Amino acid sequence: MLIEICSENIDIALKAQEKGALRVEICNNLSIGGVTPSYDEIEQSRRQLDIALHVLIRPRGGDFCYSTAEIARILRDIEFCGSLLTEDGKVIDGVVIGALARDRSIEYGACSEMFAAASEYGLSTTFHRAIDRSRDIFKALERVIDTGFDRxxxxxxxxxxxxGRNTIARMVKMSSNSGTTIMAGAGITPENARQIITETSVPEIHGSRLSLLDGFI
Known part of the structure; x- marks a missing residue:
């Protein structure tokens, strides 16, 4: 079981590493669902952490329907993450990305561009919780799988x-023969984590509580 800790500051990320976490996602402003951290924060996090590091690429809070300018900014942020190389050879391991169209279907063109930009640098790709705002989560999952996202x-x-554990369980079954992993996230606590894992068969969970690590590391 892989537990990804979501952190909006380097101190939490370092504590997660000390407790045995294997991967951290960094972002800013979790109160609005998270947005892209500054380039300096990304660079400092990569320098100080030795574990896998994923970066949320989301230009603002609110919906996931982006303008042409916002998509261009997302692509620049992906390029920054992909080209970052510290003095001791550390790189960003992955980006967390995604977009919806106005009708709340997957914005296939924009998502394909994002995926291609990330893949050019060998970045692992996670489609973020925009999927939870989609009008049909199962059709959306099919689109994400077709695009090639890792998770x-x-x-x-x-x-x-x-x-949502019953829906997550169905998503796990749908993706079982693809290269796409389902990672459960939102409201996961030490008290409910095992039930979610057991009932959904997810191989990865995501949360901001460091106490999640206590029962699995």
Whole structure:
């Protein structure tokens, strides 16, 4: 079981590493669902952490329908992450990206551009919780799989992964023969984590609570 800790500051990320986490996702402003951290924060996080590091690429809070200018900014941020190389040879391992069209279907053109930009640098790709805002989560998952994403972060289209565990279980089955992993996230606690894992068969979970690591590391 891989537990990804979501962190909006380097101190939490370092504590996660000390507790045995294998991967951290960094972002800013979790109160609005997370946005892209500054380039300096990304660089400092990569320098100080030795574990896998993924970066949320989201230009603003609110919906996931982006303008042409916002998509261009996302692509620049992906390029920055992909080209970052520290003095001791560390690189960013992955980016967390995604977009929806106005009708809340997957914005296939923009997502394909993002995926291609990330793949050019060998970055692992996670489709973020935009999928939980899509009008049909299963059709959206098919699109994400077709695009080639490595994983999908989801609560099953609900407020929490515990609430959405039946949908997540179906998503795991749908993706079982693809190269796309389902990662459960949102409202996962030490108290409900094992039930979510057991009932969904997800191989990865995502959360901001360091205490999640206590039962699995």
């Amino acid at each position: 999908v972060l989801t609560s099953g289209g609900t407020e929490s992964a515990f609430e």
